[in-house]
Amino acid sequence: MKPLRPTLRDSFRYVAFTLSSEEPVRTRDLQTEIFKAAKSLFGDVGVSKSGTKVVMFDGTKGLVRCHYRHVPDVQATLATIGKIENNRVRATVLGTSGTIKAAIEKYLQIDERIRRTISSYVTVPVSGKAVRMRGKEIDIIPEDREIVDRADVQFIGITIDDNERLI
Amino acid sequence: MTPDYVDISVHAFPEGADTPKRLNLVARSLGFAAIGVTAHSPYWSQLSDSSAISGIEIVAHSVRDLRKKIAFFSDTAPIISVHGGDEQINRAACSDDRVDLLMHPDRGKRGGLNQVTAKIAEKNGVALGLSFGYFWKTREIERSRALALQHQNVALCQKFGVPLVITSDAYSHFDLRAPRQLKALARLLPLEDKEATAALSSAPQNIIKRSTQKEKARV
Numbered sequence: 130m131k132p133l134r135p136t137l138r139d140s141f142r143y144v145a146f147t148l149s150s151e152e153p154v155r156t157r158d159l160q161t162e163i164f165k166a167a168k169s170l171f172g173d174v175g176v177s178k179s180g181t182k183v184v185m186f187d188g189t190k191g192l193v194r195c196h197y198r199h200v201p202d203v204q205a206t207l208a209t210i211g212k213i214e215n216n217r218v219r220a221t222v223l224g225t226s227g228t229i230k231a232a233i234e235k236y237l238q239i240d241e242r243i244r245r246t247i248s249s250y251v252t253v254p255v256s257g258k259a260v261r262m263r264g265k266e267i268d269i270i271p272e273d274r275e276i277v278d279r280a281d282v283q284f285i286g287i288t289i290d291d292n293e294r295l296i
Numbered sequence: 297m298t299p300d301y302v303d304i305s306v307h308a309f310p311e312g313a314d315t316p317k318r319l320n321l322v323a324r325s326l327g328f329a330a331i332g333v334t335a336h337s338p339y340w341s342q343l344s345d346s347s348a349i350s351g352i353e354i355v356a357h358s359v360r361d362l363r364k365k366i367a368f369f370s371d372t373a374p375i376i377s378v379h380g381g382d383e384q385i386n387r388a389a390c391s392d393d394r395v396d397l398l399m400h401p402d403r404g405k406r407g408g409l410n411q412v413t414a415k416i417a418e419k420n421g422v423a424l425g426l427s428f429g430y431f432w433k434t435r436e437i438e439r440s441r442a443l444a445l446q447h448q449n450v451a452l453c454q455k456f457g458v459p460l461v462i463t464s465d466a467y468s469h470f471d472l473r474a475p476r477q478l479k480a481l482a483r484l485l486p487l488e489d490k491e492a493t494a495a496l497s498s499a500p501q502n503i504i505k506r507s508t509q510k511e512k513a514r515v
Contacts, residue, residue, distance in 0.1 A: 149470070169435055170484075182320035204480035208473045215471040220475055221326060239306030252317060265321060280313035281433075287309075289315045 139180070140197040145236035146207055147190045150218040151283050156186045160212045163193065167206040183208065184229060190237050192229060202227050217282050253292050255285050265289045267276050297356060299497035300329035302504070303476040305377060305425055305463040312467035316348040322469040323396065327476070332378050332500070338369075349504060352376025353399060359388040370394045371514065374507040377425060383408055390417035396503045397461060399425035402445035403409045409449050414456040422504070423499055424453050427465035428473070431481055443484070450485050459502065460487070460495040 148154060160183045167181045179199035184192040195203045207220040226232035244263040252258050257271035267283035276285060303323060307318040313367040316333050323331045352373040356362035362378065363384055370378055374395050378389035381403035387396045390413045398417065401408030401424070409417075409424070417424065426449075432441040453460055463480060466472050473481075475496050482492035 151470075196406040201483055205484060206475050207475035209431045209483050211470065215469070219470045219472065221474050234380050244333075254309060266318060275427060276310055277313055279311075280471075282313045282468045284313070285309065286314035286318040286469055288315065288321055291315045 133176070141180070141201050141227075142197045143184065143196050143232040144193045144195065144200060144203045144207070144231055145223040145226070146220050147223060147239075148218055148220050149189075150216055152216045153188060154216065154218060156183070158213050158258050159186055159191070161181060162210055163206065166209050167202075170206055170209055171202060175202065180289065189225075190239070192232055192237070193235065195216070238255055241242045253294075253295075254287060256266075257285065259292075260284070267292070298327070299493060301327060301496045302330050302332065302500035303328055303466070303472065303496075304332035304351075304375065304397065304461055304500040304503060305334045305427070306331050306466040306472070308348070309488050311335050311337075319466070319472065320347045322472055325510075326472060326474040330448040331505075332375055332504075334375060335381065341499055350376060350508075351377060351396075353377045353379050353512075355379040356385055359384050362388050363392070366394055368391055372509075375503060375512065377469055380404075380408055380425075385447045387413050387416070390420060390422050391460050393422075395422050395446065396418070396506060397423050397425045399443070399463075399465070400427045402442065402449055407445045407448045407452075410419065411452065411456070414452045414458050416484070417453075417458045418456050421459075423459040423461045423503060424449060425461050425463055425465075426450070426477060426482075426485075426495070427463055428481055429465040429471060430474075447485055449488060453492075459499045460491070462492065463494040463505070 161182055167176045174279055179202045180196045181203055182194045185195045193203055204222050207222055209219060212222050222238040226235055242264040247259055247262050251269060255271045257269045259269050260265055261268050262292050265288045267287050271285050306319055308319055315362060320331055332349040332351055336354040336355050338446045352369050354365045356365055367397050376394060377399050379394055380398045380401035383404060386401040386408045389395050430439055462478050463474050479492040
């Protein structure tokens with residue numbers, strides 16, 4: 130079949146995003162979740178119009194393709210994702226580009242701050258076990274689960290400034 | 297130039313899961329200039345951080361209790377917001393000019409606001425706090441119901457000139473969202489881009505200005 134002429138093809142935009150999560154997220158699970166979130170927010174018709182589709186995802190950052198008029202819809206869809214497979218996540222939009230190449234060059238060339246696994250018992254500001262560190266951010270598994278249950282997360286989040294002994 | 301965005305109502309450790317410093321760090325990386333930490337009880341606001349604006353979200357079980365608590369906190373807390381929901385509490389909060397913010401009046405059975413409360417709120421300079429947490433915490437029936445009630449309140453506030461404030465009402469850094477994403481969600485209410493920008497920048501900044509003026513007056 131003859132390919133469509135460029136003027137007749139749909140124009141797309143590529144939305145670059147980063148994903149912060151408690152545990153690593155698989156690409157398949159993210160794809161399913163983005164589709165479910167878009168379907169729940171805009172319905173089948175809305176998803177078919179916006180053409181939302183995950184183009185690439187490497188575990189922490191990725192690209193979503195959509196129709197050029199539906200970029201805010203994708204931004205809203207990514208904002209409504211709060212959990213993937215009982216794992217709290219936050220998807221943050223970095224920016225939008227017209228081509229995959231430009232999106233990667235502009236937004237996805239960021240330095241990765243590597244998450245280190247640590248293990249030390251802390252008492253400030255909560256008693257528990259500090260398990261990992263990323264930049265200035267430290268995650269603690271508390272002994273008392275009340276706070277994490279209330280916030281529906283697994284870890285208490287502090288920074289190095291909250292507990293200077295952890296440096 | 298991008299305006300200075302402020303998320304005026306987040307809940308920090310020990311009420312939420314992250315310390316004010318952690319929330320501030322994440323919020324700044326998302327594009328916020330500042331955050332306001334409002335605790336539901338003074339018991340929760342043990343960890344104060346100079347980089348975050350502190351406030352209180354008053355939870356009252358009756359109008360009398362609310363008035364008592366407003367009188368008590370108006371001298372100490374820079375930002376006074378009221379945990380809305382009950383229609384009588386919503387109305388009492390709107391009638392008091394010491395209140396800065398009425399959070400989620402739509403938590404009750406109905407929208408929680410009507411033309412009378414909206415007019416009083418406008419007169420007393422009480423802003424309506426739109427908590428966007430339900431967008432990522434709920435789905436389907438619950439979310440569409442919340443969206444419908446918020447839609448009704450936004451229309452009322454637009455008609456009577458009540459300032460709107462968009463907040464994430466976060467209990468952890470996973471509940472924070474970037475300003476541009478909150479604006480994309482605000483489009484669904486529907487709020488225009490200009491209105492959403494004001495609800496994230498100038499409206500919360502006015503609340504902060506008001507609190508500093510009040511403090512000066514007290515001194």
